[in-house]
Amino acid sequence: MAPHTVRWGILATGWIASTFVRDLLLDPAARNAADVSHKVLAVASSSSKDKATKFISDLNIPSPCAAYSSYEELVADPNIDVVYVATPHSHHYQNVMLALNAGKNVLCEKAFTVNAAQTKILIETAQKKNLFLMEAVWTRYFPISVQIRESIKAGEIGEVLRTVADTSFSDDVEARWGTEHRMVNPDLAGGALLDLGIYSLTWVFQTLYHTLPKEQRKPPTVLSQITPYHLTGADEATTILLNFPTSTPTNSAHPHQSHGVAMTNIRVAGDPDEEGTTGANIRIQGTLGEIQVFGNPFRPVRYRVIPKKGSGKGEVRDVVCEFPAGGHGMYWEADEVARCLRDGKLESEGMSWDESIAIMEVMDEVRRQGGLSYPEKIESVEYPLQL
Structure with a gap:
């Protein structure tokens, strides 16, 4: 066909x-x-x-x-x-x-x-x-994202209770962005939140919300803190704590809430040397283990599944997800x-x-x-x- x-x-x-x-x-x-x-x-x-x-x-x-x-x-x-x-x-x-x-x-x-x-x-x-x-x-459509969501739904790391995601870059904001660039210009809805923070929210939502059956998906409560950029008022740093009313997979006998922490900053970097030395920018934590995602949250390249000791979930495994044909993804x-x-x-x-x-x-x-x-x-x- x-x-x-x-x-x-x-x-x-x-x-x-x-x-x-x-x-x-x-x-x-x-x-x-x-x-x-x-x-x-x-x-x-x-x-x-x-x-x-x-x-x-x-x-x-x-x-x-x-x-x-x-x-x-x-x-x-x-x-x-x-x-x-x-x-x-x-x-x-x-x-x-x-x-x-x-x-x-x-x-x-x-x-x-x-x-x-x-x-x-x-x-x-x-x-x-x-x-x-x-x-x-x-x-959302990367194989790495699809695989991780399927792993969560299959219960590989147990009941997922927390995801922490950081999308941050260390820039000389005044020298690089000034006041007119779209990253910091309020007239273009500039700031870290809408441009970069959405990737941290993407990982929180796709692991704690999207993995639930549709009828169980409920919006989270929100606590947050913003640091404004002194030259324009757009946010240069934002940290969000999300509380979801249920978890994946749901434990019906003892239902739990789950927490998401979504961070973004344009003055400090989540991966300072861009070599992954600091570890994973995304950690998805369950009762039977953890999934760590390495690389920029918008385009991660590999993940690691770490079973809890004594969980019977096998060995630590590392998965590399390529971008075929040299594409961006x-x-x-x-x-x-x-x-x-x-x-x-x-x-x-x-x-x-x-x-x-x-x-x-x-x-x-x-x-x-x-x-x-x-x-x-x-x-x-x-x-x-x-x-």
């Missing part, structure tokens, strides 16, 4: 868009994805057609691939099946609404939106229009989109709408507790709105 081919339109031409497209252009057979394939048929820059044309040329995107000078032109192209939104998160709500209103399926970069209210409206719009919509939390989420479109699904089980809302609500509460707000325009649910 011929693979199901998905035709992509790329909305924006920054680094993340180029990384995504490079992965799309790799042979799916290298990652044993013979059932799907990808074509990039259109690229749009909001500033100029020349920028889109250069993007196509630099990445050697095969013809035909249209270059557009506006996002409106892109979403109106009848030749594309799905739009990949790669703008800053401050603009996601407006850009996704544009695509949905044009009848296009959407894969939108994380964080989905600036707040949960915007996410809910996007999902309601997709439902009404019978369109596929997914938050591009690429890490974004092709797995693209393959998921292709399969969902092929199968007529509107959302992905791996990153469901309900879970995207739950995580956005956590980040809303963290910002409320820390007194962090963004300009009214980018928090708004009004559409259309010129940003």
Whole structure:
């Protein structure tokens, strides 16, 4: 049977868009994805057609691939099946609404939106229009993530009661980011939380929430602390303590709660020498052992399962998870989109709408507790709105 081919339109031409497209252009057979394939048929820059044309040329995107000078032109192209939104998160709500209103399926970069209210409206719009919509939390679709979730559900480390995840980088913030860069600019919803902290939350949620049967998934309570960046007010460090009302696998005789600790910082590093000397950035702790995940939480490369002494769960085992064909790893989420479109699904089980809302609500509460707000325009649910 011929693979199901998905035709992509790329909305924006920054680094993340180029990384995504490079992965799309790799042979799916290298990652044993013979059932799907990808074509990039259109690229749009909001500033100029020349920028889109250069993007196509630099990445050697095969013809035909249209270059557009506006996002409106892109979403109106009848030749594309799905739009990949790669703008800053401050603009996601407006850009996704544009695509949905044009009848296009959407894969939108994380964080989905600036707040949960915007996410809910996007999902309601997709439902009404019978369109596929997914938050591009690429890490969810890595084999390493899938394997770890399956291990937890199978009870390999017993009842999982705590996950600690740290996504932090040691930068000279003033010299590198200044005040205008998207990482620290409130006008672009900048700060550590939405850009990096979402990866720590991803590991907490996919190990303590997603591993439960749907009917048992309940949102956590939230305690948090934010340190603002003195030049802009965006958060430079955020620590979140999450208390989930149940655990995985659930012990019905003596039900327990589980804790997640999600940390992010742009002044201190979780992995200072970038060699893993400090150990795992993610620790998933159960009653019968622990899973440690090494490497950046957004793109980890290996994990270790450490059984508790006397548990009868075997020996310590190390698992390395490669990125086939030299890819960055974004092709797995693209393959998921292709399969969902092929199968007529509107959302992905791996990153469901309900879970995207739950995580956005956590980040809303963290910002409320820390007194962090963004300009009214980018928090708004009004559409259309010129940003």
